[in-house]
Amino acid sequence: MSQDLQNAWDQLQNNFNRQKIDKEAIMQAITRTSSNPLEKLKKGIKNKMRWVAVFFIASFIIMLLTIQNVRTTAVWCFVLVYLGGSWLYMRHQYNNMTGDLTGNVKLTLTTYYNRVKKVLKFEETVGLVIISISGIIGWTLSSLYKGETFKEIFTDPVSLTFFLIFAVGYGALGTYAARKMNEKAFNEYLEQLKTNIDLLNINDID
Amino acid sequence: MNNTSKQKFTELIQDNTGIINKVLFLYLDDPEDRDDLNQEILFQAWKSYPRFKGNSKFSTWLYKVSLNTVFTYQRKTRKKPEIVEFEEHHEYDDLHESKTDQQNSLLYLIKKLDEVNRMIISLHLDGYKNEEIAEITGLTKNNAAVKLHRIKEKLISKMKGGNL
Numbered sequence: 001m002s003q004d005l006q007n008a009w010d011q012l013q014n015n016f017n018r019q020k021i022d023k024e025a026i027m028q029a030i031t032r033t034s035s036n037p038l039e040k041l042k043k044g045i046k047n048k049m050r051w052v053a054v055f056f057i058a059s060f061i062i063m064l065l066t067i068q069n070v071r072t073t074a075v076w077c078f079v080l081v082y083l084g085g086s087w088l089y090m091r092h093q094y095n096n097m098t099g100d101l102t103g104n105v106k107l108t109l110t111t112y113y114n115r116v117k118k119v120l121k122f123e124e125t126v127g128l129v130i131i132s133i134s135g136i137i138g139w140t141l142s143s144l145y146k147g148e149t150f151k152e153i154f155t156d157p158v159s160l161t162f163f164l165i166f167a168v169g170y171g172a173l174g175t176y177a178a179r180k181m182n183e184k185a186f187n188e189y190l191e192q193l194k195t196n197i198d199l200l201n202i203n204d205i206d
Numbered sequence: 207m208n209n210t211s212k213q214k215f216t217e218l219i220q221d222n223t224g225i226i227n228k229v230l231f232l233y234l235d236d237p238e239d240r241d242d243l244n245q246e247i248l249f250q251a252w253k254s255y256p257r258f259k260g261n262s263k264f265s266t267w268l269y270k271v272s273l274n275t276v277f278t279y280q281r282k283t284r285k286k287p288e289i290v291e292f293e294e295h296h297e298y299d300d301l302h303e304s305k306t307d308q309q310n311s312l313l314y315l316i317k318k319l320d321e322v323n324r325m326i327i328s329l330h331l332d333g334y335k336n337e338e339i340a341e342i343t344g345l346t347k348n349n350a351a352v353k354l355h356r357i358k359e360k361l362i363s364k365m366k367g368g369n370l
Binding site for chain 1: 212215216219220223224225226227228231242244245246248249250252253254257258267270271273274275277278279280281308309311312313320321322323325331332341342343344345349358361362365
């Protein structure tokens with residue numbers, strides 16, 4: 001019976017081999033954009049990096065054009081360091097997102113699962129930090145340009161309420177929104193990877 | 207990569223088209239997914255081609271790339287493999303070849319297995335030894351052998367008993 005199984009398969013092989021892919025189709029396929037989820041996530045990070053670079057340049061130009069005093073310059077310098085640091089962090093994430101598809105299936109699936117989860121976590125962190133910090137910096141800068149001092153800004157109840165709203169409200173909201181969007185886009189995919197990883201981890205010897 | 211590499215790659219792919227067709231056929235039912243994945247496999251194979259050093263046969267290497275691409279692909283229509291009434295066989299019509307009942311039974315039963323078991327049995331039926339199956343899947347050799355034994359037993363008993 002085992003031989004029958006093999007014979008049936010061998011005959012099927014002929015059918016699989018019969019349908020050839022023509023040269024044009026191969027050439028077209030190798031120049032397309034990948035639909036691989038990791039590639040899509042990479043593209044998303046690349047877009048964010050572009051925006052951060054644009055904001056960095058814009059901030060630098062505004063800083064030069066609006067030099068007023070040491071305080072505003074210090075805040076602008078903080079903005080530049082923050083944007084530069086964010087860009088480098090994103091670059092690091094981007095470079096780590098290589099998905100080698102020539103390794104064994106178990107290793108590939110595990111790597112994909114971990115990388116996708118890591119990027120989604122990163123997206124949530126970005127949601128948490130960017131909105132909060134941008135809001136706080138924006139408010140601080142505008143107050144400084146109005147002639148207020150740091151002490152006045154950070155003891156003013158209106159400013160403190162604003163900071164609280166941004167830090168807690170928008171930060172939490174940003175994280176929640178990012179998490180929900182990621183869940184909708186990737187939960188099913190992560191489950192798909194996890195199911196097969198679990199199947200590959202079952203040890204049938206015991 | 208230069209034109210010679212492209213030419214060589216194209217020839218190798220054309221010689222091994224059966225592997226891609228087989229993987230697509232075994233793992234996907236949606237024609238749109240199959241078409242997209244066919245192109246994705248070719249794209250990933252081309253992207254990874256510089257890493258192919260000839261340590262293994264190209265067919266084995268392409269098998270790995272194809273399986274990894276299928277397993278890491280985010281399916282648009284998360285349909286479970288459609289379990290059609292066996293008498294209908296609509297699912298297998300696109301092979302453009304009339305098949306015997308035995309071949310249809312085999313295909314049907316293999317497609318009913320989970321994705322990992324489907325991979326193990328198809329590699330075995332393609333002539334890969336247990337250590338090669340272990341190398342491709344990431345299982346240990348002994349675990350691959352035990353799993354294979356169980357899958358074969360299951361398939362044979364179902365084919366013998368006509369329990370479809």
